[in-house]
Amino acid sequence: MAAVSVMTKQKKSKPSLANTLPEMRCDFCKKEFKREAAFIAHMCRYKKRFIDRDLQPNRIAHMAYVMFYKSSHMQYRKEPSIENFINSHSYEDFLKLGNFIVGINAIATKEYIAYLLKSNLPIRDWIKDDVYLKFVLNLNRTEDWQRAVERSIIEMEKWAIKNDKTFRQFFIDISPSDAIHLIATGRISPWVFFLSRTGAELNSKLSPEQSDLLSRAINIQFWRKRILTEKKTVSAVSAFLQDVGL
Numbered sequence: 001m002a003a004v005s006v007m008t009k010q011k012k013s014k015p016s017l018a019n020t021l022p023e024m025r026c027d028f029c030k031k032e033f034k035r036e037a038a039f040i041a042h043m044c045r046y047k048k049r050f051i052d053r054d055l056q057p058n059r060i061a062h063m064a065y066v067m068f069y070k071s072s073h074m075q076y077r078k079e080p081s082i083e084n085f086i087n088s089h090s091y092e093d094f095l096k097l098g099n100f101i102v103g104i105n106a107i108a109t110k111e112y113i114a115y116l117l118k119s120n121l122p123i124r125d126w127i128k129d130d131v132y133l134k135f136v137l138n139l140n141r142t143e144d145w146q147r148a149v150e151r152s153i154i155e156m157e158k159w160a161i162k163n164d165k166t167f168r169q170f171f172i173d174i175s176p177s178d179a180i181h182l183i184a185t186g187r188i189s190p191w192v193f194f195l196s197r198t199g200a201e202l203n204s205k206l207s208p209e210q211s212d213l214l215s216r217a218i219n220i221q222f223w224r225k226r227i228l229t230e231k232k233t234v235s236a237v238s239a240f241l242q243d244v245g246l
C-alpha cells in the first residue's frame, strides 16, 4: 500500500516540477520538450515557414496574402501578421504564387497580385503562364510610356552587362527569338521596339513565323493603330529613344 501511495504522489507532483523548469515548447506546433538539444533541433512545418519568412518567394506570398485579406470582404480588423499567414490553410497556395512570380522573374509583382484578386480567378490559375501573359498584355496597353521605357532600358542594360556590350546594341545584336520573348513577357515595351530606330530595324528582319509569334503575343494590329492615333505619345517616346541613342 505504501508503495502505491508514493507512486501516486510522484505522479501528482510531476506537473508542478515541470512548471519550475524553463518552458521548452515549440511556439508553432506546441510540442513540449524535456531536453534543450531536442528543442533546438526540433523542426516542424510551421517553424520552417517562420524560418523561411524572409526568402523572396515567401515575402511575396505574405504580401499577396495581406492584399487578399484587404481586398476580400472578410472582417479582418488588423492586417494579418506573419503568424496568421504561417498558420493559414492557404499558405501553400500563396507560396506557390510567390515561387511562380520569382521563377518567371515577373514584372510589376504587386500589380499582378492585384490583377489576380480583381479577376476572381481560382487560386490554381494564379500560377499559369497564360494568365500572367494576359496581365502583361493588359499592362503594356495601360501603363505610362515613361515607366514602360524605363523598364525596357533597365532590361537592355542587364543584357549589355551580361554580354559585355552597350544597351544601344541591344536590338542590333540580340537574336529575334530572344527579343520576341522579352517583348512577350513585358520586359521590353512595344513602344521601344516599334519606335526606336534599332528596334524598327530588327522588326523589318523578322521572318513571317517570328512576326506571327510576336503578333500573337502583343497584337501588332493594336499597336499599329495606337502608333497612328496617339501622336503626342509617339513623338514623346520617339524623341526620348533618339536622345538615348536607340
Ligand SMILES: [Zn+2]
Residues within 6 Å of the ligand: 026, 027, 028, 029, 030, 031, 042, 043, 044, 045, 046, 047
Ligand atoms: Zn513545432
